[in-house]
C-alpha cells in the first residue's frame with residue numbers, strides 16, 4: 514500500500530507527515546498523521562517502536578497532532594507516533610441520519626460495522642489494528658526495517674478513542690499485539706451509556722452479544738491478563754461527560770474477581786476537563802509508561 518505525503522512539517526526534533534492512502538478495510542481514502550522523532554533522522558541501527566493514538570468524537574488526525582504534545586515525548590524516548598482518523602469519510606460514506614456529531618463520520622467507534630448502510634465502509638477495527646500497521650510497515654521499511662509498526666507497539670486514546678484503545682488491546686491480547694495500553698477519559702462501558710448504545714445499535718444492530726465483544730467491561734471477564742499487564746487511565750473530575758458517558762468506576766468494578774483486579778490503574782484527576790488541556794497534561798506520564806513497556810527506558 515502506498516501512502517501519499519500531503520504535508521511534511523518540522524516539529525520538535527523530527528517531522529510530522531500528513532499522509533493518506535487507499536484503505537481496503539474502509540474502501541475509502543484514509544488520512545493518517547505519523548510523527549517521526551529525531552532518532553529516525555539520526556543514523557542509528559536501533560529499530561524505533563511506535564505508539565498508536567486513537568482520537569475521540571469529531572476528531573481527525575489533526576487534533577492530537579496539534580494539541581497533545583506527544584512529539585516532545587517521542588523525541589525524549591525515541592518512539593514514532595501514529596494518529597489515525599476516527600472514521601471513513603468522503604462521498605458515499607453514510608453518516609448519522611440526524612447529522613449529529615456522536616455517530617457516523619468522525620465517530621466510527623473503532624468497530625467493524627455489520628449493519629447497513631454502515632457495514633460498507635465502517636470497518637475501523639480492521640483498519641486500525643490490522644491494515645494500517647501492515648501498510649505503514651511496508652511503506653516505511655522498504656529499504657530495511659527502521660520502524661516497528663507491528664510488534665513492539667503500544668496503544669492509547671481519548672474518549673471514544675480511549676474505548677477503542679482498551680477494546681483493541683484486550684481483543685488482540687492473545688496474540689500480544691500491543692505491549693501496553695493507556696487511555697484518557699475513555700468510554701469504558703459503552704453498552705451502558707448513551708454514546709456507546711447509539712453507536713453499537715447503529716453499527717452492530719440490536720444483538721447485545723455483539724456489543725459485548727467490544728465492551729471493555731465485558732472483555733475483562735473473558736480475556737485473561739498476563740503477569741505484568743496494567744491499563745493506565747486518567748479522567749478529570751470536571752469532565753462534563755464523566756457521569757453520563759465515561760463512568761470510570763464501571764471498569765474498576767468489572768475488574769473485581771477477574772484476572773484484571775488491581776490492574777486497572779485509574780487516576781481521577783482533580784479539576785481537569787475533557788479537553789486537550791487535560792490530555793496534554795498527562796501525556797508525559799503516559800509516554801513514560803509506554804516507553805518502559807516498549808523497552809526504551
Ligand SMILES: N[C@@H](CCC(=O)N[C@@H](CS)C(=O)NCC(=O)O)C(=O)O
Nearest residue numbers: 569570571572576614672673788789
Ligand atoms: N463537539 C462536541 C464535543 C465533542 C468532544 O468533546 N470531542 C472530544 C473527543 S470526545 C474532542 O477531542 N474534541 C476535539 C478537540 O477538543 O480538539 C460538542 O460540541 O460538545
